[in-house]
Amino acid sequence: MYTGFKHLHSTLAYILLAALVFSILYTLFSYLNKKPFTEGNRKVALIGLISAHLQLVVGLVLYFISPLGLSNASGAAMKDSASRLYFLEHPLMMIIGIALITVGYSRAKRLKEDKKRYMSILIFYTLGLVLILSRIPWQVWP
Structure with missing residues (x-):
């Protein structure tokens, strides 16, 4: 079970990164071209949101079943x-x-x-992406 969740978490990470980059770029191009904020823009942002939340749920399950997660919390760690x-x-x-x-x-x-709608998505999604990229364990990520 642990191995399956670990692989799922790694696979979803690629999907999340692609969805966030796509959401940010799509929003940026719409903003720069002064297009109106449409239902399509909202749905593209929603793709990034859903993929982030899905990754969070899988990550939380993995955190509790992994020997590297919560069970490893100690002063020595x-x-x-x-x-x-x-x-x-x-x-x-x-x-x-x-x-x-x-x-x-x-x-x-x-x-x-x-x-303001475009700026909200651009600022917060970009900040979120930077934080996510800062703590990915790159040395072990497949």
Whole structure:
């Protein structure tokens, strides 16, 4: 079960990164071309949001069943950078990044001006992506 969730989490990470980059670029081009914010723009942003939340759910399950996750939390693990990455830094930064993406999408839905809607998605999705990229364990990521 652990191995299956680990592979699923890694596979969904590629999908999440592609969805976020696509959402950001699509929004940026629409903003620069001064297009009105349409239902299509909202759905593209929703793709990034859904993929982030799906990855979060799988990651949380993996966090609780993995020997590197919550069961590894201890004072000794805090002194080891690899252990600290898996049980503290990676999950915390991913949750913060996904929270930012969620805030950006929610704000864009509530705002009325197209420019503000685009900026909400651009700023929050980009910040979320940067945080996510900062704590991916690149050395072991397939």
